[in-house]
Amino acid sequence: MLQMTPPPLETAPLEPVSMTSLDKQAPDKKAPDTATAVTAKSGSTFYWPMRLLPASKRAAMFAIYAFCRCIDDIADEPGEPAAKRAALDAWRRDIRDLYIGGAPNGPLTAALKGAIERYSLPRAELEALIDGMAMDVAGEESGSGGMQAPDLDTLRLYCRRVAGAVGMLAIRVFDRADPATERFALALGEALQLTNILRDLAEDAELGRLYLPRELLLAAGIDGNDPDAVLAHPALPRACEALAALAETRFAEARSAIAGQARGSLWAATAMMVLYHRLLKRLRAAGWRDLTARVRVGRRESAWVAVRCMLGIPPAA
Numbered sequence: 001m002l003q004m005t006p007p008p009l010e011t012a013p014l015e016p017v018s019m020t021s022l023d024k025q026a027p028d029k030k031a032p033d034t035a036t037a038v039t040a041k042s043g044s045t046f047y048w049p050m051r052l053l054p055a056s057k058r059a060a061m062f063a064i065y066a067f068c069r070c071i072d073d074i075a076d077e078p079g080e081p082a083a084k085r086a087a088l089d090a091w092r093r094d095i096r097d098l099y100i101g102g103a104p105n106g107p108l109t110a111a112l113k114g115a116i117e118r119y120s121l122p123r124a125e126l127e128a129l130i131d132g133m134a135m136d137v138a139g140e141e142s143g144s145g146g147m148q149a150p151d152l153d154t155l156r157l158y159c160r161r162v163a164g165a166v167g168m169l170a171i172r173v174f175d176r177a178d179p180a181t182e183r184f185a186l187a188l189g190e191a192l193q194l195t196n197i198l199r200d201l202a203e204d205a206e207l208g209r210l211y212l213p214r215e216l217l218l219a220a221g222i223d224g225n226d227p228d229a230v231l232a233h234p235a236l237p238r239a240c241e242a243l244a245a246l247a248e249t250r251f252a253e254a255r256s257a258i259a260g261q262a263r264g265s266l267w268a269a270t271a272m273m274v275l276y277h278r279l280l281k282r283l284r285a286a287g288w289r290d291l292t293a294r295v296r297v298g299r300r301e302s303a304w305v306a307v308r309c310m311l312g313i314p315p316a317a
């Protein structure tokens with residue numbers, strides 16, 4: 001087996017970035033561009049697979065990622081639901097304008113425009129992302145925190161929008177949009193989002209959210225949708241295991257959709273798959289008892305997995 005040392009992590013200090021005013025910042029030639037700064041500052045598990053891509057693909061993925069962060073923050077940060085919906089609608093207008101030839105209104109929309117034009121990104125997928133974030137806002141006026149024990153179909157729709165759409169955009173950046181790669185992108189998007197949901201149960205409960213689907217809760221003997229009550233229920237591990245099993249199924253579907261065909265820049269998607277599959281395995285091993293325990297994939301590990309995948313020697317999940 002080839003032995004390698006993980007690459008040094010990027011340590012250059014980055015200026016804090018205000019997520020709500022991204023597109024109002026004046027350009028600064030010395031600072032990293034906005035999409036790069038947002039992505040680097042995020043500490044994302046997926047930073048290194050994106051960072052190691054060739055420059056134009058990296059720029060496109062950073063633009064997509066920064067857009068996701070921006071609309072996600074609109075849904076997550078404190079604020080009135082009506083104001084959040086208005087902010088998401090403003091993004092809908094910005095996206096529409098980019099597709100009908102309008103000028104970008106700031107650095108992030110400029111980065112998105114570059115990615116859209118270079119990789120023919122479908123407008124419907126960018127709009128699907130906004131629709132997905134809006135699902136986190138809907139219902140807040142009635143005192144609920146948006147998603148609370150949705151039915152399985154609603155959860156899958158949510159995953160399709162907030163993660164499947166990223167996959168459908170990413171495969172175009174990776175120059176692969178054939179049906180098998182689309183199946184891969186959708187299965188992987190769902191696998192990643194379900195894993196993310198299982199890791200962030202406690203954090204989401206603080207926002208009044210509970211993404212565990214009603215059917216799996218009921219099958220485990222949990223009847224209710226109050227996040228704190230459900231997370232304290234003794235049968236919670238059964239529901240989590242059932243959702244983890246569903247995530248495993250999606251990982252397996254993703255792997256088989258591109259078996260032997262992970263050519264070109266699709267290595268970056270393979271790295272994302274390995275990283276989050278490792279995370280899922282660690283969550284299952286931890287056993288869903290202490291939801292505040294930090295189960296994660298570190299940045300060094302993320303860089304190492306990304307380098308291995310880039311070199312065509314992906315490590316085991």
Ligand SMILES: CC(C)=CCC/C(C)=C/CC/C(C)=C/COP(=O)(O)OP(=O)(O)O
Pocket residue numbers: 042043044045046162163164166167168170171184185188189192193196268269272
């Ligand atoms: C073909 C292809 C590339 C498919 C995958 C699509 C994809 C990357 C979907 C994103 C799903 C997800 C859980 C994002 C969380 O990112 P985060 O940065 O918040 O994650 P973190 O909290 O673990 O850092």
